[in-house]
Amino acid sequence: MKRLRVIEFEFGDAPFNMALDEAIMRSVGSGKSPPTLRLYGWDPPAVSIGYFQEIKEEVNLEFCHEKGIQVVRRLSGGGAVLHTPKELTYSFAVEANDPSVPQDIQGSYLKICAPIISALREIGVPASFRPVNDIEVRKRKISGSAQTRRFGAILQHGTILLGMDYSLLPALRVRAEKLAEKGAKDVAGRITTVAEILGKEVSHAEFSKILVRSFEDHFGAVAYSSDLSEDECIAPTLEERYRSIDWTFRR
């Protein structure tokens, strides 16, 4: 990979965030945009659910409504995630046949998570990969990713918990079976954040800078900041879908 386009950190609401990931993916997949790393945050807070999940099983809708937490269905599979404004979210899109990303799913998760692990280690967080798609510190999850492959592209997006607003965790309905398996009593007990590990806050801007450099190293690419291309500005029309009841409640 020669050049990596970076869409700099910005907060967005949930439907916008998911629509823009899709717009970028479509553009990259059709060869109109180069490989792209986008950094973003969620404001207001939101729950995103996986493509195959049943919304009423995963989300405490009443609590979300009360607290102003948005709910959005992702294009990617995987589990439900609570996104609070302290999280840094990334999305990484390449053409489906880009030689810098392995074709096998497990290998590709590892390849795209590697720069995140390096960046976390650089600031003193002893992170390691947990297959299939998590990054952990001392057995607690600090980052989770999900991939979708369509429109001629591979998109991987995921969380990096710089911090977390634990008071919003009741937004997720978590089954007892699932927690028992991972050896933790509740969700709060199986995640951790950069702020907790280091005992100080690391800003979105600060970590973004380190992360971009780490992606450059791992992909042997030169990163450059760029605006969205014209066809990526279709995000507002895609946004309609992510805001719609049909899409959100389809399962």
Place this chain on the structure above:
Amino acid sequence: MERELVRKFKDGKLVKVKIVLEGGLIKDAKITGDFFAHPEEGIEIIEKELIGKDLCNARQAIESAIGGITLIGLRLEDLVAMVQECLDR
């Protein structure tokens, strides 16, 4: 008649199969959970393929639909077993 089966697999993924039966045949099927399928539409194809099938030909329906689909966190065998158990009860 509606039948539902929830199973958690050892890598932590949770899968739910919901089947609506009418006269011994599948009228509707839904496979939900936190697994991954590439391409995602593959799951919808399996669900459609199951409609009109019974216990005897459910496996074949899934197997014929699964070609080219990569599942992560959900094994084909487990999915077949869940559907059959739903029908068998």
